[in-house]
Amino acid sequence: MSDTTISRAATPKASFSLGRLLLEGRAFFALIAIIAVFSFLSPNYLTVGNFLIMASHVAIYGILAIGMLLVILNGGIDLSVGSILALSGVMAGAMMQGIELQALGIILYPPVWAVVVLTCVLGALVGAVNGVLIAWFKVPAFVATLGVMYVARGVALLLTNGLTYNNLSGSADLGNTGFDWLGFNRLGGVPISVLVLAGIAVLAGLMLSRSAFGRWLYASGGNERAADLSGVPVRRVKITVYTLSGMLSAVAGLVLSSQLTSAGPTAGTTYELTAIAAVVIGGAALTGGRGTVRGTMLGAFVIGFLSDGLVIIGVSSYWQTVFTGAVIVLAVLMNSIQYGSRARKG
Amino acid sequence: MTDIPNAKPDLGEVVLAARNVAKSYGQIHALKGVNFDIHRGQVTTLFGENGAGKSTLMKILSGVIQPTAGQIILDGAAVAFDNSTDARNRGISIIHQELSLAPNLSVRDNIFMGREIMGPGGVDFAEEERQTRKLMEGLEEDIDPLTPVEELRLGQQQIVEIARALSVDSRILIMDEPTSALSATEVEVLFKVIRDLKSKGVSIVYISHHLEEALQITDHAVVLRDGTMTAYAPRAEIDLEWFVRNMVGENYDLGSPPGGYGFGNVALSLRDVTVPDPKGADFNVVDRFSLDVRAGEVVCIYGLMGAGRTELLETVAGRLRASTGEVVLEGLEISHLTIAERIARGLALVPEDRQRDGLVQTMTVGQNLSLASIAAFTKGLFTQKKAEQALIEDSIRKVTVKTSGGGAAIGSLSGGNQQKVVIGKMLATNPRVIMLDEPSRGIDIGAKAEVFKLLAERAKQGLAVIYSTSEVGECLSIAHRIIVMHKGRISAEFDSTVSKEKIMAASGESVAA
Numbered sequence: 001m002s003d004t005t006i007s008r009a010a011t012p013k014a015s016f017s018l019g020r021l022l023l024e025g026r027a028f029f030a031l032i033a034i035i036a037v038f039s040f041l042s043p044n045y046l047t048v049g050n051f052l053i054m055a056s057h058v059a060i061y062g063i064l065a066i067g068m069l070l071v072i073l074n075g076g077i078d079l080s081v082g083s084i085l086a087l088s089g090v091m092a093g094a095m096m097q098g099i100e101l102q103a104l105g106i107i108l109y110p111p112v113w114a115v116v117v118l119t120c121v122l123g124a125l126v127g128a129v130n131g132v133l134i135a136w137f138k139v140p141a142f143v144a145t146l147g148v149m150y151v152a153r154g155v156a157l158l159l160t161n162g163l164t165y166n167n168l169s170g171s172a173d174l175g176n177t178g179f180d181w182l183g184f185n186r187l188g189g190v191p192i193s194v195l196v197l198a199g200i201a202v203l204a205g206l207m208l209s210r211s212a213f214g215r216w217l218y219a220s221g222g223n224e225r226a227a228d229l230s231g232v233p234v235r236r237v238k239i240t241v242y243t244l245s246g247m248l249s250a251v252a253g254l255v256l257s258s259q260l261t262s263a264g265p266t267a268g269t270t271y272e273l274t275a276i277a278a279v280v281i282g283g284a285a286l287t288g289g290r291g292t293v294r295g296t297m298l299g300a301f302v303i304g305f306l307s308d309g310l311v312i313i314g315v316s317s318y319w320q321t322v323f324t325g326a327v328i329v330l331a332v333l334m335n336s337i338q339y340g341s342r343a344r345k346g
Numbered sequence: 347m348t349d350i351p352n353a354k355p356d357l358g359e360v361v362l363a364a365r366n367v368a369k370s371y372g373q374i375h376a377l378k379g380v381n382f383d384i385h386r387g388q389v390t391t392l393f394g395e396n397g398a399g400k401s402t403l404m405k406i407l408s409g410v411i412q413p414t415a416g417q418i419i420l421d422g423a424a425v426a427f428d429n430s431t432d433a434r435n436r437g438i439s440i441i442h443q444e445l446s447l448a449p450n451l452s453v454r455d456n457i458f459m460g461r462e463i464m465g466p467g468g469v470d471f472a473e474e475e476r477q478t479r480k481l482m483e484g485l486e487e488d489i490d491p492l493t494p495v496e497e498l499r500l501g502q503q504q505i506v507e508i509a510r511a512l513s514v515d516s517r518i519l520i521m522d523e524p525t526s527a528l529s530a531t532e533v534e535v536l537f538k539v540i541r542d543l544k545s546k547g548v549s550i551v552y553i554s555h556h557l558e559e560a561l562q563i564t565d566h567a568v569v570l571r572d573g574t575m576t577a578y579a580p581r582a583e584i585d586l587e588w589f590v591r592n593m594v595g596e597n598y599d600l601g602s603p604p605g606g607y608g609f610g611n612v613a614l615s616l617r618d619v620t621v622p623d624p625k626g627a628d629f630n631v632v633d634r635f636s637l638d639v640r641a642g643e644v645v646c647i648y649g650l651m652g653a654g655r656t657e658l659l660e661t662v663a664g665r666l667r668a669s670t671g672e673v674v675l676e677g678l679e680i681s682h683l684t685i686a687e688r689i690a691r692g693l694a695l696v697p698e699d700r701q702r703d704g705l706v707q708t709m710t711v712g713q714n715l716s717l718a719s720i721a722a723f724t725k726g727l728f729t730q731k732k733a734e735q736a737l738i739e740d741s742i743r744k745v746t747v748k749t750s751g752g753g754a755a756i757g758s759l760s761g762g763n764q765q766k767v768v769i770g771k772m773l774a775t776n777p778r779v780i781m782l783d784e785p786s787r788g789i790d791i792g793a794k795a796e797v798f799k800l801l802a803e804r805a806k807q808g809l810a811v812i813y814s815t816s817e818v819g820e821c822l823s824i825a826h827r828i829i830v831m832h833k834g835r836i837s838a839e840f841d842s843t844v845s846k847e848k849i850m851a852a853s854g855e856s857v858a859a
Binding site: 206210222226231289 | 684706727
């Protein structure tokens, strides 16, 4: 028996077939197909300018989707990201307009960097509430994040009385200009929001593939009991992923309100569903344990490039909804084919 | 090899036969042209190592999977089963090795799952319940039909699985290691049921790893090795020598406890450990349990299912909390530490249920092996690929996992090799004390011998081993000291020269029954 160790090396990988290649790289091929079709239909589609604009639209969903991927890898779901995005935007807006401390009779205008940091901390805190509810109080993720979704949206509406903060550019006298930098400026021609997305994607990718935390996450998503008995701190992992998801929602909220130079309490409604769709199209399993940042990024770009392409060629926005839905169903179908075949081999 | 399968004597009518049946999964050939006969009213035992193709052959015969080549002949005519329901309608049912019950449903609902008895007003639950009670009486098991399956212990779940197969009135009944979770008493009852079925003309295929057990009921036996049939013999010709020769091809001895060295200091000390029932019932599953294990010593904890062995080991490992008592590892009280901290201090547990507690199915063989020792190959923020690869290859070699490499899917391994991965994972943490909870469940004699050899070697190097089992034979061939556990307490303690009967008597098992 002992001589059989590491025999038959690499035989499974040797059996490359076109079908398998298409299946495993489906998100990538779908993106190529979308770009090809729209380039053919509209001369304006395949231009650097348009790509950068589309990419800056993708940035919002992409950032949310990375947070969602972490949660889904853990076997959970986070329905509150859209609401956290809105709450963060509104909080940032409120801070830009000045915080009035009535007891002292003064109005505080924090500098932009402080606004950004405080907003991220707020998002992380709300995410941590999700995490604690799920990890310590054993509330199912769907229910816990559904509740936080309503609460966060409600708080955002309360803070603003349902109104929108419009002027977020700050003023030079108060030393808080520069909030629109995130949404409007470019570095070397690339929108800052796209660079932020790229940076977050690279960090998340490294974390998942190279860090111990990434391994913990895949293990506890795949089999929490086995991970627990192997010494993986499964509760800490759980709280961390929801905290990160909340924080990334806040980042997305900052980017969005900076792009719009306004912050409204109804921003980001149903964005959580788009983020889940991007993760699923990217090949992650909703049961946990399977998925990559690369796939999720492809998924986000598929959704973004598809809906922008439909706008460019002048298709009704109602059709966009139909197409997006069809793509999601198709992606899930492919997922079950891929994972189903693997499971049957076992 | 010496017995040619085709030269067998005529032994009554053949009801179901496989002719040149082959099954391939891509590059892997699980079965390579097997001929197999099932005779009316007789018990045929199928022996074979893990990965020999036993389960695959039985799944083909019961319609769960379809063969890539060859024929299935039922009552003299070639048939093709669409699925297991099709096969069941033709009178063939199977008891799977891995339990296939819905844990949230009651015993009654599990037994009638998919073929509910319909009355005028929907499902006739009263009739289902009545039949379930009757089945349980037949199996001499005191299980209420309305208990959710998840509240039953493993052995009882196995009984439910058996009852489900019995409830269909099949002509051919396939049992894939039905006794792996049963106590000796329960096995006796099962055998009585099997003899009863035989007298009614039911044919039985019995897959087993236990020669002694199979000899009690079998009429003939077949050995599978590497996807081909290597031997056939009627009951009269089967003995240990035949079995071992055909199973492993060489003489195997599970051996005797490792000797020739002295024990070190006390490595693990348990003082009056008491654990309340994890499900909240009002009794203690472990009751004032005290034990000292020295470095290099192999201690066997023998007991029936439900004796509290699993709860004891899980408490020591840190998953369950003791209500009172001390757990001292090399002089340090560790009751307040997390599982990870205990592993880091050299305490490792190989859990009982490898599918549920041992393996992460979505990860590769290598990632499973390295899961408990991630810190060992992490520098700063990142894991080191080379160091991890070295650790994985080292583990694969040490525990002799039969795999295409660290990148293989965990599901591609046979049961015994999966078990070796779980053991390898915990040994990779360089433990000072290792606890193994029923590690031989569902693994064959060859893999078991390898596990024993491995443990003996590590014990000689100073590893303290706690080995929990419900097989007396295993205690005698590995342990320096045997602790018998009964209802959460130590009911007896023996050295390795004790007789099997004495151990079993102390476990509360009535040998005569």
